[in-house]
Amino acid sequence: MSGYITRRHELLSALALAEGAVMEKYRLVMKLTLRQSNDRGHADHGWLDSYHTFSFADYYDPAHMGFRSLRVINQDVIAPGAGFPTHPHSDMEIFSYILWGALAHKDSMGNGRTLLPGQIQLMSAGRGVTHSEFNPSKTEGASLLQIWIRPRQRGLTPSYTEWHPDPAKENEPKVLVISPDGREGSATIHQDADIYRVRLPKGQSITHEVKTGRGVWFQLIKGSVTTHGSTLNPGDAFSTEDTGTLTLTASEDAEALIFDLA
Numbered sequence: 666m667s668g669y670i671t672r673r674h675e676l677l678s679a680l681a682l683a684e685g686a687v688m689e690k691y692r693l694v695m696k697l698t699l700r701q702s703n704d705r706g707h708a709d710h711g712w713l714d715s716y717h718t719f720s721f722a723d724y725y726d727p728a729h730m731g732f733r734s735l736r737v738i739n740q741d742v743i744a745p746g747a748g749f750p751t752h753p754h755s756d757m758e759i760f761s762y763i764l765w766g767a768l769a770h771k772d773s774m775g776n777g778r779t780l781l782p783g784q785i786q787l788m789s790a791g792r793g794v795t796h797s798e799f800n801p802s803k804t805e806g807a808s809l810l811q812i813w814i815r816p817r818q819r820g821l822t823p824s825y826t827e828w829h830p831d832p833a834k835e836n837e838p839k840v841l842v843i844s845p846d847g848r849e850g851s852a853t854i855h856q857d858a859d860i861y862r863v864r865l866p867k868g869q870s871i872t873h874e875v876k877t878g879r880g881v882w883f884q885l886i887k888g889s890v891t892t893h894g895s896t897l898n899p900g901d902a903f904s905t906e907d908t909g910t911l912t913l914t915a916s917e918d919a920e921a922l923i924f925d926l927a
Contacts, residue, residue, distance in 0.1 A: 699901065700718060736815055738884060755794070763783065871912075873911045
């Protein structure tokens with residue numbers, strides 16, 4: 666009888682170990698939903714060449730209306746001397762991440778700025794604001810990501826803030842640039858959203874924890890990144906709502922944004 670009990674205990678232990686190994690393998694293989702660059706909407710207005718990750722203006726795609734509070738990611742190229750004339754916004758958190766060239770901003774709150782590559786402007790449109798954005802160069806184009814995030818409540822007081830790179834953190838692979846509490850020198854947003862700038866040299870990796878109840882959108886700007894069996898190229902993106910650890914490895918020097926959203 667004692668031999669039977671011992672053998673039974675050994676079998677149960679082996680089954681438990683095997684089940685644990687299967688669960689660990691499942692945990693590591695996170696489900697990613699890919700959004701490839703060539704599948705985005707595209708509009709060429711001459712003075713503006715724009716790719717739309719989500720439905721925007723004349724591009725309508727009911728399968729891509731946003732992700733959680735993230736509503737718009739437009740990758741824009743603005744011709745020399747051209748731009749968006751004064752126009753209104755309300756109840757949206759709007760930020761621009763400058764890729765190359767420069768962007769001149771003016772708004773009804775009295776702000777007037779010219780932003781350079783790597784800098785971010787964040788405008789909380791709240792109950793209503795007007796602004797304009799122009800490429801101030803007469804000879805060189807400009808490019809930016811323009812991103813809209815829904816605020817946690819409507820009718821907020823409009824506000825404006827900026828994020829500029831800290832030279833002391835220039836070589837850090839993952840830097841917090843926008844958050845709801847402004848920690849670590851980040852710009853403040855009226856939403857439960859943490860946004861990170863990623864810069865990875867070839868061969869380098871980072872991890873990012875996706876916590877229970879949250880979702881992550883990863884937008885690759887340049888370079889190439891591999892993650893959990895998928896390879897992303899410039900303009901590609903993925904989302905996931907699986908809890909676990911994302912591992913991102915640059916197969917070419919890469920720049921990206923991570924949106925960690927409630």
